[in-house]
Amino acid sequence: MLTLAALAACAAATGAADRITGHTFATRSEVHAPNAMAATSHPLATQIALDVMKAGGSAVDAAIAANAALGLMEPTGNGIGGDLFAIVWDPETRKLHGYNGSGRSPKSLSLAEFERRGLSEVPSHGPLPVTVPGAVDGWFALHGRFGRRTMAENLAPAIAYARNGHPVHEVIAYYWDRSVPRLSKWPGFREQFTIDGRAPRRGETWKNPNLANTLQQIAEGGRDAFYKGGIARTIDAYFKANDGFLSFDDLAAHEGEWVDPVSTSYRGYDVWELPPSGQGIAALQILNLLEPYDLKAYGFGSPEHVHLFTEAKKLAFADRAASYADPEFYRSPVERLISKAYARERGKLISMDRAMPAVEPGIIPQLNEGDTIYLTTADADGMMVSLIQSNYRGMGSGMAPPGLGFILQDRGEQFVLKQGHPNSFAPGKRPFHTIIPAFVTRDGKPWLSYGVMGGAMQPQGHVQILLNLIDFGMNLQEAGDAPRIQHDGSTEPAGQAEPMADGGRIELETGFPYETVRALMRKGHSVRFADGPYGGYQAIMANPHGGWTGASESRKDGQAAGY
Template sequence: MRLLFTAVLLSLPLSAMCADRITGKPFATRSEVYAPHAIAATSHPLATQIALDVMKNGGSAVDAAIAANAALGLMEPTGSGVGGDLFAIVWDPKTKKLYGYNGSGRSPKSLTLAEFQRRGLTDIPPHGPLPVTVPGAVDAWFALHGRFGRKPIADDLAPAIRYAREGHPVHEVIAYYWGRSVPTLSKWPGFTEQFTIDGGGTGKRRGPQTGEMWRNPNLANTLEKIAKGGRDAFYKGDIARTIDAYFKANGGFLSYDDMASHQGEWVEPVSTDYRGYDVWELPPNGQGIAALQILNLLEPYDMKSYGFGSPEHVHLFAEAKKLAFADRARWYADPAFVGASAGSTVKKLISKDYAAQRGKLISMDKAAREVQPATPKELDEGDTIYMTVADSDGMMVSLIQSNYRGMGSGMAPPGLGFIFQDRGEQFVLKEGHPNSFEPGKRPFHTIIPAFVTKGGKPWLSFGVMGGAMQPQGHVQILLNLIDFGMNLQEAGDAPRIQHDGSTEPAGQATVMSDGGELDLETGYSYETVRALMRKGHSVRFADGPYGGYQAIMVNPNGGYVGASESRKDGQAAGY
């Protein structure tokens, strides 16, 4: 399977990987994709082709993104679906401006912190009805379409509906993660009936295997209702009533009123300059500004001279990540509940002055074991899909969508063909914390799209899915492109770093006291590993927590350049 193939490929020493290219750069498993008119990069080849078809038929990049995202909810339910949330950044060539949309849902209004305490819970469970929040993806589709769509939304949803009825063969990595989810989620009502198949007379239900045809007529019906009845068909119609009855019958709290009152919001992206490139993220309740904080902390260092894979490169990255994630655990939350200071707090966190102040805590010789977040005084003033699309008019979409952990909560209302997200697991069951559970509140979010402009013009639309790996992945891609001179595909295929063990903004928000763990994808030299250990890092090998990358870059010679994650099933393609 692809996961194991990639592990074998990346087990080559970096020197051996370099030898395979005339350039001497880290080996890219495939070439960049060049296209003169339009391009799409998604985590599934069929979704990529759907996006291209939509644009060939006159749809905008937003139409194509909606169509591909709807298809991914069918084809890659391990990472997405209409039961989850969505964030997007859109470059509009007409206004020459970036637009951000926060399509995250809120907690049920009838569920309280006292209820969790009454049950004796110190963490919100990862599955079942309690972590379920309102799904924001469908609302986000219609908001994006209303501003930037050109084709009827029924046309955008038609390919997913057709594949849901007629079937499609399941890809390798998706089949692997689907199979892993079945034993855990089969206990929840509606999952087994709608997301498993008969195990060939064994009496056991299982997920589809690689190459096996999968159909989801229930999802086709749901998407048809949305296509005909619009946004309200999902949030205020029969679908919402089915959801209400399902949760009432199964110990849940999500209600018709929660669905009917949902509304996402347009937000202003925020940025920092990194060596002349303006890197854009969305503000909290997501974690995007962590990438900006890390870049600010690294900018004073001559990363290019250190070189990719050097002890200095890895050490400085890990130490900057620790500092940013300490603030992430303390300050990132729903701004509607944090108060009027939320905007000024973000502005301070991503400022160069603040980075210079915090950067003094980094030692070149020693790994930090404990890191404290900024004080109020200093601030005065796991699964997902990522995809990106660009059209012939210059519109570019950076979109990320998720059910959160695995295939979500396991809660699958009868006849609807989708699973609800378990994003509410990210709340803290502790009074006074910015991310403490409250009714009608948006949880801390890990999913973050990214965009880069240069000189006020679009340069790069990209993302890296994968929980806490996401801001770490954003930074590594940019280091690889800007500091280490890799091309767009090489930047994604180069061995990755993940630091784990920082203080988290979820659960009990345990504090890092041992420096955490440094995961290195195979390809870093033994000399680098030994040097890191001498600095006090706990280095370990891990096979899979390195995220999934897609990217589109503007080609200075005209058209676009695309790249897709070699560790997943995806494809970048254009015309």
């Protein structure tokens, strides 16, 4: 049952409470289906995923097909110019499998080159932040192990929509319009991603025949068509002509990596994330720090709830800034960071009465010298996929090679241009990554596949969804609709990585009581309201009575649906 505080806060956020039960009236009901379920940030992508599974495809086939469609339909968040991470529950082996499909920096680009150009940070757009795109490799790796239909069949729906067109959805149109002025200066963007120099409007038909041709080449020629064929040579020539460094050799050498997910327990639930180079273990650290507290008794939206969450986040993010990096260059002490003993030690720094203005990392490294899409699918055999894919900042770098119909990511912006930092730029290195899929098991059985897209909000969102489900008793849709907290201002693992000194800022979505805001201010927190930076949520839960339950983000265009 929800607490009164939760009811009040959620009712304020979503509009009302049910007149009969008094429970939160969410933006929509949970979705239930007996056979299969898909939850994505675009209704057409959700329908594609369901069509694939109805035709005999696995949850992995469905996820690939939906991801390909989202690269066309939601280029503001993802595409084949970006990276991919996934967690797959395999019902045959009853195991979780993780995939890190992130790409590396160009081997011909060096830290000295940034210094020569007088740069203290990697630029946000243009050729310098571009790293090898890993999404296509990720598709084929996942398909090779868990696919049932051919890749040509999986890519066919996206190819058809790219050729024939589809109406642009509202939230996507808004972000597309914001991106056009920033990115039109880069060669190939205006020609391939605008209509006479402007973004497509809500409901307007968008076609991308160049992307259709690229996907057709991949469908016919496999991953090598992208990394070792004509597509790679076009990318190579484009960067040579535009002061860039990404090369054919960088693409040809790319390999993603199967990794073992790591976990911690939270009140009897096993929460799984991927290890660095991503930030997933920050969510595990936060959960460990919060577990000793009776959040249910404090209530959703209470000063204690927001304060404890914020202080735990500060502690985890101090370690995130210091110790999360490409494991081939720095071996993060993951087991120690996600241990209960380490959480008990670090948790002593939390005061119930006062906000921490500054936080040092608990482990000092010993060196070894917004925008994203998330989707989840589940099939009739019990396979579940938690997949996240991104171009990093909005529509990416703005670099759109001619005739290919996609934009390269700007993930390299996440490097630090400082010698001796675990996340310091180096040739052939994977940058710190924000995109993280999540999974939860209980008693060795799959319970929840979910994610919350959106930069540094992602581990914060992962934790809040679980608190809402486990501590505050919300259902799957309510857990996503409830007003969110974002703490901003922690020391970052990217840019100039200046340490937090002022305690940062709590951003609260509409719906938290003003009594909570005043109490937080008395504890020394800086509190502000903000629109928009709270991420995007999709989830599928195993129904204990059989079948699946789905939920989708009310702040985006998405849909959860099943059959």
